[in-house]
Amino acid sequence: MVKKINGHFYVYGMKNTKDPTTGKWKTVTTGILGKITLEDGYVPNEDARYTVLEYGAYHLAEECAAGIRSQFSQAFGKGETARKIWALALIYAVNGFRAISSISTLYRKSALAVVFPDLKMGETAVANLLDFLGRRDTESLEFQRLLQAETTQIALDGHAIPRYSMLDGMTEFGYKYRKFESMQVNLLTAYDVARNRPVSMKMFDGSKNDRSAAKEMIRDISSEGCLFLMDRGFHSPELKEALAARNDTYIMPVSSNMNKYREAMNRGRGRLKSFVYLRREEIRSVRCAVEYRVSSDEDGTRVIYFHNLQEAADEQANYLACIEKQIPGYTAENLPEAEKSFGVVVMETTFNATPEEIYSLYKKRWGVETYFDYLKHQMDFNALGVQDWAKLQGLAFMMLLATLIRGSIQEKLKQASFPTSMPEVLLIASSIKAIKRNLTWAVENCSKRERELFGAIGISVGNELAPALSKDPT
Structure with a gap:
């Protein structure tokens, strides 16, 4: 027509x-x-x-994320909206987080345009999709409950994101104002440290502190009886009461301005007990001697003093280097007082375990810090074209789903002991294209390197590309 x-x-x-x-x-x-x-x-x-489309990286992500796909389908069903959400998550997982104005081009240049030929992925359509996810969280909460079904250890942490837009109501001045010199929004994440993946993500106003946001997020976490690993910013009587009401336990550091910290630092008589902690540094393990003392034990809540001798030596060396560089605040006169806290952490916990286990469990919390570092380097938040409250909540869910898909690839590579980094794996896979010949989309450009990659993780590359026959979002 x-x-x-x-x-x-x-x-x-x-x-x-x-x-x-x-x-x-x-x-x-x-x-x-x-x-x-x-x-x-x-x-x-x-x-x-277009007669050549991106195929390999999308096929790799799709096949590796079969388990996530199954849980996603249980929560979202198999309709057009579910297919749009899944396609957008695949685009984010393969390409990183991009502005919503660029999603349509990425979609048209990918195999998704053939598998899901009728999807509308323009800027308005994607914005409406994020708005839908933010305003109707029934399916997204169900998906997160499925993720949390067997979760027993959760690292809870907040991430402040600088914002320069005045157009949304969540951008406010917060605790990172002096560092950012701008307003911020806060992203709170619940991270399963046993499975090394996020299980819940939510945006909060920039002025809201982590303690208040955590109380709201905990209500949405279905698994009770969990161990929560948190930093000192979450320390509050209200949050501890909320955890106790759910039969949850916690491990968190005590702030240096609290009486519990000062009491733990006042060393009593007797020799400190010690254990050996294995710290991972890339591909090798480093043995660290850790001294400890149980400072108090009241009503099942213990305060434990830990002193990592290796970390203390590293912090001392760093302090001395700062003195040499004449960095303000670092002086030889202040060194003796500063040394008292080098390598020291004072933990408060309601979890029933040995001090050695408490220390090792808290160190697992580093997984969520690594995750935030990934997000920081993958996303220019102010360039994504997302402004209002609902769309920000929708974006938080898409970040969760996309990183779960990406994490599934990493898990497959880890199981196969494939000696290549994640960026290089996606680069290798992306060289496999779908090429149109005589009205048929054939999979081509599969060299030995690509076959080794897919073969190592037990995935068939495939020969032809065709539209999905079912309404399944895969």
Whole structure:
């Protein structure tokens, strides 16, 4: 069909569909195919000319995330909205977090355009999808409950994100104002340290502290009886009461301005007990001697003093280097007082375990810090084109889903002991293309390197690309 709009002629695809209510057939448009001009005649849309599409990285992500896909389908079903959400998550997982204005181009250049040919992934459609996820969290909460079903150890942490836009109500001045010199929004994440993956993410106002946000998030965590690993910023009687009401336990450091900390630092008589802690540094393990003392034990709540001798030596060396560089605040006169806290952490816990186990469990919390570091380097938050409250909440869920898909690839690589970094793996996989020949999409450019990658993790590369036959979001 050719339509004249504002003096210009546009060509639309057509198809016949049967009305499910009346049983009558009707003609509907399937989208714009191109335009007609006096100078050039028929000019097809740019995406209609693509004969080479990105295939390998998307296929790798899709196959590795089969378990996540199954849980996603349980929560979201198999309709068009579910397919859009899954496709957007795959785009984020493969390409990193991009502005919503670029999603349509990434979609059209990918195998997703053939597998899901009828999806609308333009800027408005993606914005509406994020808005839908933020305003209707029934399915997303169900998906998170499925993730949390067997979770027993959760690291809870907040991440402040600088914001320069005044257009959304969540951007406010917060505790990182002096560092950012701007307003902020806060992203709170519940991270399963046993499975090394996030199980819940939510955006909060920039002015809201971690303690208040944590109380709200804990209500949405379905698993009770969990061990929560938190930093000192979460320390509050209200939060501890909320955890106790759910039969949860916690491990968290005590702030240096609290009486419990000062009492633990006042060393009593007798020799400190010690154990050996194995610290991972990339591919090797470092043995660290850790001294400890149980400072108090009241009503099942213990305060334990820990002193890591290796970390103390490292902090001392760093302090001395700062003195040499004449960095303000670092002086030889202040060194003796500063040394008292080098390598020291004072923990408060309600978890029933040995001091050695308490220390090792808290160190597992580093996984969530690594996760935030990944997000920080993968995303320019202010360039994503997401502004209001609902869309920010929708984006938080998409961040969760996309990183779960990406994490599934990493887990497969770890199981296969494949000696290549994640960026290089995606680069290798992305060299496999889907190429259109005689109206058929064939999978080509699969060299020995690509076959070794897919073979190591037990995935078939495939031969042809075709539209999905079912309504499943895969």
